[in-house]
Every structure is written in C-alpha cells, then in structure tokens.
Amino acid sequence: MIRTILDHRSVRKYKADFIAPDILKLVLEAGVRASNTGNMQVYTMVVTHNKEIRTQLWEAHFKQNMVLQAPVHITFCADFNRFSKWCQYRDAIPGYDNFLSFFTGATDALLASQNVALAAEAQGLGICYLGTAVYNADKLIEILKLPKLVVPVAAIVMGYPEEMPELADRLPLEGVIHSEVYNDYSRNDIDKIYFEKESMLIYKDLLQINEKETLAQIFTDKRYTKKDNVFFSAKYLEILEKQGFMNNL
C-alpha cells in the first residue's frame, strides 16, 4: 500500500493495450469506497473509451497526446443531479443548487479520484491528472452531455505505461507541514525549503530555455500566469452559475 503511494509517477506515454473489464471494475469500486459527505455520494465518474469522443476530449485538453494514447479517460464530477432527482421522486425538496453543495460534491469526487488512481497503479496501470478538466470544464460539459448540477472537477487518463518517468521531486516534508498551528515563512525558511529544487539540473536547464533568471519566473510568467488564472477563474465561476450551483441567497 505505502509502496504504491510512494511510487506514484504521472504517466504521459501509454501503450494501446486495453484494460480488462474486471480490472477496470475493481479500480472503479475502489473509488466508491472513499470517504464522502454524509454518504450521499454526490459525485459521478464518466468513463470514456470511445475513440471519437476521446478525440473531442483531446481537443478540450489542449491536444495533449496522452489523451489519445491512453485507452480510458475518466471525468470526475461534482454531481447533485442524481441526489436531487432522488429527493424529488421521494417527496423531499432538495436545496443543493448552491456553492457549498458544489464544493461538497467536488470534495467527494476528488477523494474518489485519488482512490481510483491508486487502485489503478496497484494493478500496474498508469494515470495522469489533467488540470484542463477545470480550465475547459465548459467543453467537457458539452462533450459528455453533463446536465445541471453536474460539473467536472478532475479528469485522468489511464492505461498501461509505455514509459515510466523518474520519481518527481518534492519539497522537503517540513516545507508543507506545520506543527500545531501555521508557522508562517521567513525569507530564510523559503530559501531552505526551495534550496534542493532550485539546485536541480533539470530546472537550471529550464532557465536557459525560457530565458528567465529564476525558476519562480517560469511559473509566474509562463506556466501559471495571472492573466490565465484570472481568465479561468471567471470562466469556472460562470460554469458553476450556468450549471446551477450559485444560488447562494
């Protein structure tokens, strides 16, 4: 168990081999066992094999090759549609068209997704999360025909790895743990926490390629810019509104 967790790598190259139905079923069952809010299970997993639909998803995911390569694409959604329909058919009046309910569904969906990812890895499969599921949630909603009260919060591709990447670097544990309460960071703390990362050869090469002076600038100016963040913030909030999750009064 711990070994599977500690060995995780995001796989970006896949074999064409399909996943046997009983293995896929076991992996999905693992998702369902995750903790969830009040045992309402307010999430949905859309499992897509179809090549044509995956080609549409590939476009929504900024044409990342792995989406075409991997035989399975799973979209994890906050889903209060099923639960609300159940309420309506049982003479109960659902009140889940608000932001808290979205966040509840998102939490349920994300915990389930991590169970699915780990169960897959334990079966020799590889996975990769796609941040684009949030950036282009509107396109996923269209492609996957998601009704109101259903919003994508994460997506993974899954398949047998063609290539296993190196274990990714991480900040030292002390960098992300706080003891008892939050201990805010001094400049010295930041220097220490990022020392190892900033010393890595791969990142030094990146500076040259990107013509930047610091690794942080690659994040702020290239990868996760304020402009993009603001754009996708407004877009995702609009999607929450459109899917019926922003009636907060």
Add this chain to the structure above:
Amino acid sequence: MIRTILDHRSVRKYKADFIAPDILKLVLEAGVRASNTGNMQVYTMVVTHNKEIRTQLWEAHFKQNMVLQAPVHITFCADFNRFSKWCQYRDAIPGYDNFLSFFTGATDALLASQNVALAAEAQGLGICYLGTAVYNADKLIEILKLPKLVVPVAAIVMGYPEEMPELADRLPLEGVIHSEVYNDYSRNDIDKIYFEKESMLIYKDLLQINEKETLAQIFTDKRYTKKDNVFFSAKYLEILEKQGFMNNL
C-alpha cells in the same frame, strides 16, 4: 493496497494511544507523493497534537467527541502563501489571489489528504473526515493562525480505533458510473439505484425516529437543509474573499 481501500471505515471512537513519530512521518510523506498541479504543491497540512488547541478545534467541529479522543488532528489547506512568498523573493510577480488558484490548491490538498488517510489505514490507524472544516473554516483560520492565501478545505482526526464500525453501504457501482457520456436518470433508474439503500433496516428505523416518510426527507429536512447550505455557501465564499482568493478581474 486494494484491500486497504476496500476496507475503509470512518472511525468515530479512538483509543488515547499516541502515534509514534516515525509512523506519522511515513503517513505524511504519503500525502506529499500525491499528484499535484504543476508540482507547485500548493497545499499545507497542519498537524495538531496539543490538547488545548484540539479543544478549540473540537468546539469549531460542533463538539464531536472524536476530535478530543483522537490524538492527532490534521487540517488540509489550499496554500498559495508559501508559493507566492517564494515568487516574491525570486523577483517573480505571483498572480494567485483568485478563485482558480484556490480551487487548484483545494484539489492538491484533497488528493494529499486521501493519500494520508489510506497510508494511515494501512498502518492500522483509523481516520474520519470532518465536514465542519468547511462549515467553520473561519474558526479554524483563527485557531490555527492561517494567513492570507491559506484556506482549510478538509480535516481529519487520526488515531488507533477503539471500535471498528461496519462497512458503510454504497450505491451500486452502476449508480455512480456513466459509460462514454452522461446518461441522465429516469425515475426507474433512480428507483433501482436507491432500492437497496431504501430497503436497509437501519434507514427504516431512522424514518421512525425522525418522523419522516422517506429517507430523502431526512437529508433535505434534517441533515443537509437548504437553509444551512445557503448559510454556509455565503460564509465560505466570504472566507475565500477575506483570505484573498477572490480577485478574479
């Protein structure tokens, strides 16, 4: 691995036994190995042992006994404070004071939390998620001294189980999986998906105790009411604003 996942139960009664530091460290290391966005690791885990602070947390968690019983309380937070400080000290201008960045941090934090939960269970520990981390995020922010750009998204208690509950029921897998695209639910689908749950003796007893006609009414009228959802929606959005995550223009 799969066995640990399939065996999960939320533990609500704990022994006083403390958790050995090396076991706790391994469990936290497991959290750090989870997938995260762009390897930015924009989350924080606040690990609280101190009885006085846990007593304050217990009050914030609507005085659920397990918060006092379990020796460890971990608060998982979206955290762009550390990353933004790093940017500032490296001549880079961070643009992470927006909703997308909050949701990115929340996703990172939740995936890490599920790794921690599973690693703990693999070590014979028990855990329980506390939804109150979101409802009363403002109190957690105060107690744990969380600065701007840090917001609690989940909390768990952890310790050695005093009592192992039965495996919780779940909807049949077909109830939460959609094949290829979303297949919306007919009344007949809903009847089938909820049949087993609605037949369970424990739920039938609940109807009597709560003087309700349907199980759904217990959720809409008692456990997750519209009034509460709307209240906590507005409160959490206000907290996001106050912590500096709502500059979306």
